[in-house]
Amino acid sequence: MEHTEHLEHTEPPKDMKAQIWKTFWILLGFTIVDIGLYFILPSNMGKNILFIFLGVVKAYFIVGVFMHMKFERKWLPYLIVTPMVLVIYLITLMIIEGGYTSFVR
Amino acid sequence: MSNATTLTAEKKGIWGGGRSPFSVSYGKLMMWVFLLSDAFTFSSLLVAYGFIRYSFHGNTVTPWPSPDHVFNHFPFLHGMHLPLMFVSLMTFILIFSSVTMVLAVEAGHRMAKKEVANYMLLTILGGIGFLSCQAWEWTQFITGTHEGKELFNGIIMHGANLHSNEYGPTAFGDLFFIVTGFHGFHVFSGVMINITIYLNVVAGTYEKRGHYEMVEKVGLYWHFVDLVWVFVFTFYYLI
Numbered sequence: 001m002e003h004t005e006h007l008e009h010t011e012p013p014k015d016m017k018a019q020i021w022k023t024f025w026i027l028l029g030f031t032i033v034d035i036g037l038y039f040i041l042p043s044n045m046g047k048n049i050l051f052i053f054l055g056v057v058k059a060y061f062i063v064g065v066f067m068h069m070k071f072e073r074k075w076l077p078y079l080i081v082t083p084m085v086l087v088i089y090l091i092t093l094m095i096i097e098g099g100y101t102s103f104v105r
Numbered sequence: 106m107s108n109a110t111t112l113t114a115e116k117k118g119i120w121g122g123g124r125s126p127f128s129v130s131y132g133k134l135m136m137w138v139f140l141l142s143d144a145f146t147f148s149s150l151l152v153a154y155g156f157i158r159y160s161f162h163g164n165t166v167t168p169w170p171s172p173d174h175v176f177n178h179f180p181f182l183h184g185m186h187l188p189l190m191f192v193s194l195m196t197f198i199l200i201f202s203s204v205t206m207v208l209a210v211e212a213g214h215r216m217a218k219k220e221v222a223n224y225m226l227l228t229i230l231g232g233i234g235f236l237s238c239q240a241w242e243w244t245q246f247i248t249g250t251h252e253g254k255e256l257f258n259g260i261i262m263h264g265a266n267l268h269s270n271e272y273g274p275t276a277f278g279d280l281f282f283i284v285t286g287f288h289g290f291h292v293f294s295g296v297m298i299n300i301t302i303y304l305n306v307v308a309g310t311y312e313k314r315g316h317y318e319m320v321e322k323v324g325l326y327w328h329f330v331d332l333v334w335v336f337v338f339t340f341y342y343l344i
Contacts, residue, residue, distance in 0.1 A: 055339040098159030
């Protein structure tokens with residue numbers, strides 16, 4: 001336990017509780033928007049990209065506030081977020097590639 | 106002499122050594138690295154889903170089923186067409202258990218033992234609630250509809266197994282089982298870990314240790330499970 005003592009701890013903000021509840025309402029709102037859009041919009045690629053974008057927005061709030069990432073030193077977010085950005089790029093590429101496979105079949 | 110002073114000046118940089126450049130404890134950093142590797146595993150499943158899903162795009166022989174015709178059941182409301190309602194309830198339960206988890210972490214910063222224990226208990230109940238919902242969802246999926254679907258060899262197929270299902274291509278059922286099953290297994294492990302931590306909190310282990318960092322670490326894991334569900338929900342039920 002000795003080495004943890006001289007870590008400059010990144011303290012959570014004073015109004016953490018208020019922020020938690022605010023984030024909860026934002027997440028709930030986005031989920032309801034998701035379901036609403038599912039029934040309103042016609043099914044196409046643009047809708048899928050919109051849903052993935054909304055998923056990333058929700059991920060920002062969960063990782064940022066719930067997982068405390070917003071209040072950490074900047075190198076930790078860089079370490080975690082950079083690979084995931086590349087992964088989302090890969091998912092997009094594979095969805096497009098799947099479309100070509102369907103064409104070849 | 107001047108050399109020595111420049112050396113000490115350099116050591117003050119973030120990557121100069123002598124301190125953590127991330128300013129988090131070893132355990133928390135390793136939890137983040139584990140979560141990153143776990144995120145890769147889930148991403149590979151979602152990559153496979155996206156690829157296979159769109160390789161059926163425009164396929165009229167074995168079309169990929171629309172989720173609102175498969176997942177349209179709700180407990181106690183038999184025979185009604187209620188697409189996505191049950192899975193939205195599951196999403197709500199998991200997000201809410203994430204909130205109680207982060208409230209437990211917040212109470213841990215204030216060393217409020219009783220509050221931490223109560224919020225941990227609520228989180229465990231949320232996790233069990235989610236798992237029960239998923240068990241019901243799986244039962245519906247496996248049992249299937251009353252009508253079923255006639256396969257090419259004349260057998261009427263009800264529900265789903267790993268070889269065939271009444272909803273669409275075999276891959277649809279298989280991907281449902283592996284993606285939601287792997288996530289459900291994570292939720293199950295999370296509930297088990299949460300129970301361990303809850304018992305430790307009640308026993309006063311962290312009170313004696315002087316900090317509630319273990320609660321923060323399992324909190325990271327639990328939020329990750331919630332985060333993955335956001336994407337499983339997006340990919341499997343919305344797209």
